[in-house]
Amino acid sequence: SQQGEEDPQALSIQEGENATMNCSYKTSINNLQWYRQNSGRGLVHLILIRSNEREKHSGRLRVTLDTSKKSSSLLITASRAADTASYFCATDTTGANSKLTFGKGITLSVRP
Amino acid sequence: EPEVTQTPSHQVTQMGQEVILRCVPISNHLYFYWYRQILGQKVEFLVSFYNNEISEKSEIFDDQFSVERPDGSNFTLKIRSTKLEDSAMYFCASTATTGWKQYFGPGTRLTVT
Numbered sequence: 555s556q557q558g559e560e561d562p563q564a565l566s567i568q569e570g571e572n573a574t575m576n577c578s579y580k581t582s583i584n585n586l587q588w589y590r591q592n593s594g595r596g597l598v599h600l601i602l603i604r605s606n607e608r609e610k611h612s613g614r615l616r617v618t619l620d621t622s623k624k625s626s627s628l629l630i631t632a633s634r635a636a637d638t639a640s641y642f643c644a645t646d647t648t649g650a651n652s653k654l655t656f657g658k659g660i661t662l663s664v665r666p
Numbered sequence: 667e668p669e670v671t672q673t674p675s676h677q678v679t680q681m682g683q684e685v686i687l688r689c690v691p692i693s694n695h696l697y698f699y700w701y702r703q704i705l706g707q708k709v710e711f712l713v714s715f716y717n718n719e720i721s722e723k724s725e726i727f728d729d730q731f732s733v734e735r736p737d738g739s740n741f742t743l744k745i746r747s748t749k750l751e752d753s754a755m756y757f758c759a760s761t762a763t764t765g766w767k768q769y770f771g772p773g774t775r776l777t778v779t
Contacts, residue, residue: 587767596772597709597757642709653699653711653722654759654768 559657560643566663573630575660577643578623584646586619587654588628591640600628600641635666668692670771672758678777679748687743687774689758698741699759699768700733702726709757715741748778 560577567573577586588600603610603619603626610617616629630637640661644654671690679685691698700712713723715733732744741760745752755775759768 589770594755594775597770599767599769602767644709653714653724654701654709655711656701656709658708 560641560660562660563658564661564663566665567633569633569635569664569666571633573633573637573662573664575628575630575641575662577626577628577657579626579643579645579655580624581645581647583621584648584652586617586626587644587646588615588617588626589642589644589656591642591659593639597642630662633662633664635664638662638664668769670758670760670769672756672771672774674774675772676775676777678779681750681778682747685745685748685776687745687756687758687776689741689743689771690739691741691758691760692762692769693739695760695762695769697721697761698733698735699761700743701757701759701770702754703757703773704754712743712756745776748776750778752776753778 583605585602585604587602589597590600591597601612601615601617603617605621614631619626640659642656642659644656646652646654673688677685698715701709702712703709711724713727713733714721730746734742755773757773758771761768
């Protein structure tokens with residue numbers, strides 16, 4: 555498998571439910587970031603969590619990081635139809651000058 | 667919030683032609699990147715650029731590709747002789763300092779016919 559793999563690959567939920575998406579990676583990381591992409595559009599940064607952090611919140615988003623398991627989860631609470639998008643985790647290993655390695659993404663559909 | 671901008675939004679070109687994709691990173695950022703995303707696939711790193719030189723490049727970034735920061739604001743990606751497989755969405759990104767989020771532009775969709 556590859557650095558930054560998300561699961562499930564597709565998730566369909568009802569508006570108001572919570573959505574949990576997982577990401578696993580192979581190598582040691584410096585930071586892990588989550589991005590959202592609406593169909594055919596650009597990447598919107600959601601949240602960054604550093605390797606020495608375990609949990610971070612931003613509005614309806616909660617991200618956890620378990621470096622011992624090399625995994626992260628993104629929880630979106632009280633989902634809305636507007637949350638329908640693809641979600642990607644991306645890791646970097648050496649700071650700002652380093653590349654981001656993206657996973658294949660999770661397609662989230664929130665039914666109104 | 668400041669934004670990375672990219673032009674054009676869509677470029678159609680014939681195989682073998684040269685294309686230049688343009689990006690204006692956020693003004694106080696120092697690190698610049700190009701990524702690409704083939705339709706339906708994941709985002710792939712192409713090249714990073716700092717202090718007027720390439721700091722890292724991927725296997726995709728072969729001799730047909732080059733990057734330039736011709737002035738204080740623009741950052742360009744040139745593909746010298748496009749191939750069908752270069753058709754993809756190309757994203758520019760920038761960041762200010764070590765260990766910070768990368769801001770992505772809206773992308774340029776390149777279609778090679």
